[in-house]
Amino acid sequence: MKLIHLTDLHLVPAGAMLFGFDPAERMRKTIERINRDHADAELCVVTGDLTDEGDFASYELLREVLQEMRVPIRLLLGNHDSRQTFLRAFPGEPCDRKGFVQSIHETSVGRLIFLDTLVEGLGHGALNEGRLEWLLERLTERPQAPAYLFAHHPLQPIGLPHFEQWNTENWRQIMRAIVGAGNVRHVFHGHVHVDVGGTWSGIPFSASRGVAHQIIPHLARRDADFVEDAPAFDIALIDDDSVLVHRFEVNDRHVLEVSAAGPIPKDVQ
Numbered sequence: 001m002k003l004i005h006l007t008d009l010h011l012v013p014a015g016a017m018l019f020g021f022d023p024a025e026r027m028r029k030t031i032e033r034i035n036r037d038h039a040d041a042e043l044c045v046v047t048g049d050l051t052d053e054g055d056f057a058s059y060e061l062l063r064e065v066l067q068e069m070r071v072p073i074r075l076l077l078g079n080h081d082s083r084q085t086f087l088r089a090f091p092g093e094p095c096d097r098k099g100f101v102q103s104i105h106e107t108s109v110g111r112l113i114f115l116d117t118l119v120e121g122l123g124h125g126a127l128n129e130g131r132l133e134w135l136l137e138r139l140t141e142r143p144q145a146p147a148y149l150f151a152h153h154p155l156q157p158i159g160l161p162h163f164e165q166w167n168t169e170n171w172r173q174i175m176r177a178i179v180g181a182g183n184v185r186h187v188f189h190g191h192v193h194v195d196v197g198g199t200w201s202g203i204p205f206s207a208s209r210g211v212a213h214q215i216i217p218h219l220a221r222r223d224a225d226f227v228e229d230a231p232a233f234d235i236a237l238i239d240d241d242s243v244l245v246h247r248f249e250v251n252d253r254h255v256l257e258v259s260a261a262g263p264i265p266k267d268v269q
């Protein structure tokens with residue numbers, strides 16, 4: 001199964017700019033690249049910060065921009081979003097019974113579980129007020145099914161001082177629960193605007209630096225340098241034996257030479 005992981009679009013209303021660039025234009029270029037090279041993906045998941053200020057005009061613009069996308073899309077919320085305004089602009093998006101933007105998607109390789117870590121008006125994440133219980137119900141109702149989690153905030157710290165203040169509030173409890181469930185194969189997240197991956201408590205995770213602005217990772221500083229690198233996104237290739245995460249940049253690199261190669265063998269096509 002092929003999945004696309006986008007994150008941190010930070011759209012602003014049409015005509016406005018963010019740090020001197022147009023986030024919608026970066027998203028349009030990203031969609032163009034996806035339609036050209038990855039239209040065969042089963043799903044594209046956007047792990048939050050869909051907008052920069054959670055305003056209706058930005059969500060309307062997002063709806064318009066997404067019309068070009070040829071891959072089905074699932075939208076998650078980040079700390080820059082507003083749950084109520086998002087649901088006004090996207091009334092059909094699935095929610096859990098308490099109104100959090102949490103849902104699942106069944107696939108041939110297991111279950112994708114989409115989490116809502118937004119704490120309105122604050123930067124840090126949380127899975128409280130029944131959200132962690134909802135996740136555990138999803139993990140335990142099909143204990144044999146591999147599960148892949150998607151969230152805006154990292155579920156465990158990523159080792160950069162800049163993000164310590166926005167750690168997910170109950171992360172130890174969340175990770176204990178996930179490890180205990182035993183069927184989570186990977187966590188995909190956003191929020192950090194840097195490329196990072198590894199394992200948390202033995203659970204593999206990955207984050208892309210995202211579509212809008214990026215951050216230069218610094219291991220000792222609490223402040224951060226925001227930069228405008230090329231938009232980036234991840235492609236996950238998942239089967240029974242592996243979860244592979246490939247990173248792509250939307251740039252205009254000049255190809256030096258096309259290396260000669262034979263046909264792709266039938267069994268890997």
Ligand SMILES: [Fe+2]
Pocket residue numbers: 008010049078080191192193
């Ligand atoms: Fe963000």
